[in-house]
Amino acid sequence: MSGADTRHPGLNLGQTDAGGHDAAEEVVFGFWVFLMSDMVLFAILFATYATMSTHGQAGGPAPLDLVDLGSALAETLLLLGSSFTFGMASLALKYREGRTRLVAWLALTFVLGAVFVGWEVHDVHVWITQDDAPPQRSGFLSAHYLLTATHGLHVAAGLLWMAVIAVQIGWFGLIREVKLRLMRLALFWHMLDIVWIGIFTFVFLYGAVR
Amino acid sequence: MTDRPEGIPESEADRPAREFRRYVTGGVLSLALTLAAFGAVALRLVAGQGALVVLGLLALAQIVVQFRYFLHIDLQKSHRDDLQLILFTALIVGLMVGGTIWILFDQHTRM
Structure with a gap:
């Protein structure tokens, strides 16, 4: 990539929309600051989980008892797939004149994200009803649900945001403000997949072998 | 991703294809690192503290890949x-x- 016209994280509009490219620098950097503060929040939840999952089991279920590798792999592939399809949506936003392709990729992203959230809700149902592991049972379980549900709520919020932007695309068309909002949602969505890397690694995979 | 909007210089013509390949590269690398991590656990190749190191490095590699190819940080x-x-x-x-x-x-x- 030639460096001169790369001004902010995520896909840059560049010469396909020079005015939007100028406007993006400031708002995307501001959003990047928010994302980094969100990373600090998740990091603290990971630290709490690391402590509680070791010393806070209170004789109840251990990390291993909550691990279903197949389920964790399916969720991981769903979220990774949705991160990739959002990348395709970003390319359609940048290079395609029409809205059809953009909306199609966004719709696919939405479906993958919605199935992910549904799968997580199913996981919680199994943990509480079959594994007898409700959040109030031990410090470990409280930390476990707090970490996974905070991520799940972020994904659900991203889905709501995506639906609102889809309505705005239909209502206003691809005006500059809508483009900039989509670019920030793309960063948010990619970042949630990065947080999930930490969750599937330390909660599920390490939980299975510790 | 070959056709391009009006107003883009000819030298920029291959940019859409390059940016498309960038997302594909990121997706393929992430998928490979994910399957390596799940495979190592499913096949019981790692255990205990060693697992924490191996899985941690695989996660770090995937985080770097996604920052690089999806978030365009370099x-x-x-x-x-x-x-x-x-x-x-x-x-x-x-x-x-x-x-x-x-x-x-x-x-x-x-x-």
Whole structure:
């Protein structure tokens, strides 16, 4: 990539929309600051989980008892797939004149994200009803649900945001403000997949072998 | 991704294809690292503290891949503000996570 016209994280509009490219620098950097503060929040939840999952089991279920590798792999592939399809949506936003392709990729992203959230809700149902592991049972379980549900709520919020932007695309068309909002949602969505890397690694995979 | 909008110089013509390949590269690398991590656990190739190191390195590699290919963070000069923000966040995260784990595990051994 030639460096001169790369001004902010995520896909840059560049010469396909020079005015939007100028406007993006400031708002995307501001959003990047928010994302980094969100990373600090998740990091603290990971630290709490690391402590509680070791010393806070209170004789109840251990990390291993909550691990279903197949389920964790399916969720991981769903979220990774949705991160990739959002990348395709970003390319359609940048290079395609029409809205059809953009909306199609966004719709696919939405479906993958919605199935992910549904799968997580199913996981919680199994943990509480079959594994007898409700959040109030031990410090470990409280930390476990707090970490996974905070991520799940972020994904659900991203889905709501995506639906609102889809309505705005239909209502206003691809005006500059809508483009900039989509670019920030793309960063948010990619970042949630990065947080999930930490969750599937330390909660599920390490939980299975510790 | 070959056709392009009006007003783009001919020299920029291959940019859409390049940016498309960038997402594909990121997706393929992430998928490979994910399957390696799940495979190592499913096939019982790792265990205990060693697993923490191996899985941690695979996760770190995938985080770097996704920052690079999905979020377009690299070492270019024009990106230094974003990179500095990430590195400062990493420092804060390291201090808080490392400090929390250090102090609480130390407290536990004293109880």
